[in-house]
Amino acid sequence: MGGAALAVSVRRGGAALPEGGFPWASLPALAFVGLADVAANGTYAIAARSGPVTVAAVLASLYPVVTALAARGVLSERLRAVQAAGAGLALLGTLLLATG
Numbered sequence: 001m002g003g004a005a006l007a008v009s010v011r012r013g014g015a016a017l018p019e020g021g022f023p024w025a026s027l028p029a030l031a032f033v034g035l036a037d038v039a040a041n042g043t044y045a046i047a048a049r050s051g052p053v054t055v056a057a058v059l060a061s062l063y064p065v066v067t068a069l070a071a072r073g074v075l076s077e078r079l080r081a082v083q084a085a086g087a088g089l090a091l092l093g094t095l096l097l098a099t100g
Helices: 002-011 024-050 053-060 063-075 081-099
Strands: none
Touching: 024 053, 053 081, 063 081
């Protein structure tokens, strides 16, 4: 999908690469993101296969909370009140499901 969007953008006159060329300095971060994505999919597959799929699905559904917390920790972004409340409710719901 990303490749198709890039092709359409280039056909309409957009640039395929940034003005400075390929961002080689970002390559380690991009590789880390790719490896983390593969690891996440692999661990989800193992969890779904070896334990109750409901637990794996609930924990996997917390990825937006982890993303928001990572943005706060790494990029120092601020969470709006509604985002903080949503993250808290998601964690609370996970705890309630885990306790039975």
